[in-house]
Every structure is written in C-alpha cells, then in structure tokens.
Amino acid sequence: MAASPIYPTREFDFARAWLDVDLGALAHNAAVLRARAGVPLLPMVKANAYGVGAVAVARALGTPFDDQDASPDAPWGLGIATLDEAELLREAGCLGRLVCLQPLLPTELERAFVLGVTPSLHRAADIAAWSALGTPTEHGGAPYHLSIDTGMARAGIRWDQVASLREALRHRPPQGVFTHLHSADEAPDSRHVQDRRFAEALEVLHDVLPPHVLRHTDNSGGIVSRTTGSPGQLARPGIALYAGLFAQELGLRQVVHLRARIIDLRPVQEGESVSYGATWYAPGPRQIATIACGYADGYRRHLSNAGVVLINGIRCPVVGRVTMDMIMVDVSAVACTVGTVATLLGHDGQDCLPVEAVAGLAGLSPYELLVGLTLRVPAIYHASVTSSFPSLA
Numbered sequence: 001m002a003a004s005p006i007y008p009t010r011e012f013d014f015a016r017a018w019l020d021v022d023l024g025a026l027a028h029n030a031a032v033l034r035a036r037a038g039v040p041l042l043p044m045v046k047a048n049a050y051g052v053g054a055v056a057v058a059r060a061l062g063t064p065f066d067d068q069d070a071s072p073d074a075p076w077g078l079g080i081a082t083l084d085e086a087e088l089l090r091e092a093g094c095l096g097r098l099v100c101l102q103p104l105l106p107t108e109l110e111r112a113f114v115l116g117v118t119p120s121l122h123r124a125a126d127i128a129a130w131s132a133l134g135t136p137t138e139h140g141g142a143p144y145h146l147s148i149d150t151g152m153a154r155a156g157i158r159w160d161q162v163a164s165l166r167e168a169l170r171h172r173p174p175q176g177v178f179t180h181l182h183s184a185d186e187a188p189d190s191r192h193v194q195d196r197r198f199a200e201a202l203e204v205l206h207d208v209l210p211p212h213v214l215r216h217t218d219n220s221g222g223i224v225s226r227t228t229g230s231p232g233q234l235a236r237p238g239i240a241l242y243a244g245l246f247a248q249e250l251g252l253r254q255v256v257h258l259r260a261r262i263i264d265l266r267p268v269q270e271g272e273s274v275s276y277g278a279t280w281y282a283p284g285p286r287q288i289a290t291i292a293c294g295y296a297d298g299y300r301r302h303l304s305n306a307g308v309v310l311i312n313g314i315r316c317p318v319v320g321r322v323t324m325d326m327i328m329v330d331v332s333a334v335a336c337t338v339g340t341v342a343t344l345l346g347h348d349g350q351d352c353l354p355v356e357a358v359a360g361l362a363g364l365s366p367y368e369l370l371v372g373l374t375l376r377v378p379a380i381y382h383a384s385v386t387s388s389f390p391s392l393a
C-alpha cells in the first residue's frame with residue numbers, strides 16, 4: 001500500500017526517498033502503553049498520525065472499518081484535532097469513535113455531528129447547541145466530552161470556573177471529562193498540581209456528572225510518569241506510540257524509517273567546500289555522496305553539519321547545509337554507489353537512528369521532526385520492517 005499526502009494520484013516507485021512504516025512496531029508500542037496505562041487507549045492520530053499516516057495507523061491499531069471488524073485489542077476510540085482529519089478517516093471507511101480534542105468553533109458543530117465526531121465542549125451555549133442537533137448518528141456523534149483546563153491555559157473551562165456549567169451539564173451530561181497535562185514527563189510536581197485541580201473540578205461537578213463518566217488525563221508523558229497506571233478510564237498517548245519519545249525507557253520499537261538513495265558521488269580535495277554558504281571544508285581528500293532527501297522532504301535544515309545517516313550499516317556525517325532536495329554526506333568510510341540506500345531515521349542492520357536521537361542532533365522536538373516528514377515522502381506500510389531494500393529497476 002502506498003500513498004503520498006500531496007501527490008495522491010501519482011504511482012510512486014520509491015526510487016528516490018520514502019518512509020518505511022513498521023505497523024508491527026506500532027501495534028507493539030500500543031500494547032506496551034496500554035499495559036502501562038492500565039486503561040483503554042484513545043490514541044492520538046491528529047496531524048496525519050504525527051506524520052505516520054492516520055488511516056494506516058487507525059487500521060493497524062484494530063479500529064473498525066467498513067471492511068474490517070474491530071480487533072479484540074482495538075482502542076476505545078481515536079483522538080483528532082480537526083474535522084478535516086475526521087472526514088479523511090470517515091471517507092476511508094473508519095467506523096471507530098473519533099474524539100476531537102481541540103475546541104471547535106460554534107459554526108463547526110453541525111459538521112462534527114454529521115461526521116459522527118465526539119467534540120470536546122466547555123461553553124454552555126455550545127453544549128446546548130450540540131444537544132439541539134438531535135439523536136446520535138450511527139457513529140455515536142451525539143456524546144461529547146467536557147474539556148477542563150487545569151493549567152495548560154490552552155483549551156477548556158478553567159478548573160476553578162466549572163460551577164458555571166452545572167446547569168448545562170445537568171441538562172445534557174457529557175460522556176467524558178478530561179484535562180491535558182503540560183509537563184508530566186519533565187516536572188512531576190506540575191502533574192500533582194494539575195491532578196489536584198482536576199479532582200477539585202470533578203468534586204464541584206460530582207452530582208451533575210453521570211456516574212460512569214469517562215475521565216482521562218494522560219498523554220504519553222502522563223502515562224510514563226505514573227508507576228501505578230493512569231487515573232480514570234482512558235489514556236491518550238501520541239508521541240510514544242510513534243516511538244518519538246520514551247522509546248528506550250519503555251522498550252518501544254521504531255515505527256518510522258526514512259530512506260533515500262545516493263543519486264551522485266564525487267571526490268573533494270582538502271580545503272574544498274560543500275553545499276550552500278560553504279559551511280564545511282574537507283579536512284583532507286574525501287568521498288562525498290549526494291542523497292535525494294532535503295528539507296522539502298522533512299529532513300530539517302537544523303541537521304546541517306549535525307545529522308548522521310546509515311549506509312550499509314556505517315554512520316556517515318551530513319556535511320554542509322541541508323538543501324531543499326538533497327543532502328551531502330561523507331562516505332569516505334563506506335563502499336557505496338549511485339542507487340545505494342541511506343537510512344536517515346530508523347534501523348539499518350544492527351544500528352539505529354531513533355527519532356529522538358536525530359531530533360536531539362538537530363535541537364528539534366521529536367514531535368516537529370515526525371510531523372514535518374510527510375511533505376514529499378511517500379509512505380510504504382509493512383507488517384514489519386527489515387533492512388533489505390528494493391533494488392533499482
């Protein structure tokens with residue numbers, strides 16, 4: 001299965017640059033997170049599943065589709081951020097619950113209803129408008145989750161103002177109630193403050209919330225920060241599913257493997273420069289390979305003179321600036337030819353360039369590195385990824 005987000009009609013031959021996506025690794029990561037959280041998952045597939053491919057991820061997690069029954073370990077639902085994301089999943093036949101965690105505009109509620117999306121709401125007028133839209137769709141569109149801000153200051157009603165919603169909630173109770181943690185992985189004390197505020201808000205609302213309301217707080221950092229499982233009934237991992245963070249701590253497997261071929265090779269002499277701005281000079285005679293992947297493919301410019309790639313299992317440094325369509329690497333230490341495949345992220349042989357490590361080399365967040373990847377690189381989905389590459393036709 002192959003798909004490109006921006007050239008959807010083009011048949012790709014994967015000759016230049018592509019992503020090998022390991023759906024077996026994704027399923028493994030989901031199982032690890034499910035076990036650690038101890039509650040069913042609401043995995044986040046926003047932003048095209050962090051660049052990995054929302055439809056493929058939803059299918060691989062066992063979500064029901066019109067041609068696929070839910071697997072026994074299917075997640076409770078999927079988390080999204082926009083209605084366009086929901087439409088893409090529905091058009092692909094996705095029948096699972098879709099919860100939109102980002103606030104919707106009042107003018108978007110009707111479209112959310114038609115798409116069978118469960119919105120997060122926190123304004124009395126929106127709760128009333130949502131309930132006026134009528135009976136649930138086949139996807140269960142009528143439920144909503146109440147969004148409470150406990151310190152992120154981004155979305156939801158402030159924890160200390162929830163009393164103002166008591167009437168609206170009594171009249172039209174939510175299916176779920178949630179908050180979002182801002183630094184669970186970095187600062188456990190911040191989580192304690194947010195946990196306490198969330199508990200206070202729930203206490204104020206205890207007689208107007210249904211007894212079985214689904215509580216959820218934990219993103220990946222939240223799940224990892226707890227030793228006794230996630231509180232409530234659901235957890236919402238994103239980045240850890242895609243092994244962008246916590247891979248080592250939790251034994252997660254790399255999902256994304258970015259490959260690109262060598263398309264040119266040349267020797268350079270001592271003192272000669274490579275790439276724009278002449279930021280790198282050869283310290284001696286060197287063999288330089290040009291690889292068909294640049295910042296337009298999501299190989300970020302921050303990796304100029306900082307990145308490394310794997311070629312036949314050997315680490316080769318990126319030399320000079322990353323350009324829009326190509327990078328240059330020093331391949332003096334490895335045998336290679338035009339057509340040889342380089343691995344820019346993920347496994348090659350025994351070695352691995354984890355997303356988190358490459359993001360670290362670039363001084364980037366692993367979120368940005370992953371989400372930035374889809375621009376021009378087609379994804380190819382595998383049950384598991386090996387290091388044998390398709391040869392050039």
Ligand SMILES: *Cc1c(COP(=O)(O)O)cnc(C)c1O
Nearest residue numbers: 044101180219220236237238239
């Ligand atoms: C993105 C997001 C998540 C997932 O966060 P990660 O840090 O990627 O695990 C969870 N909940 C909400 C509300 C989000 O916006």
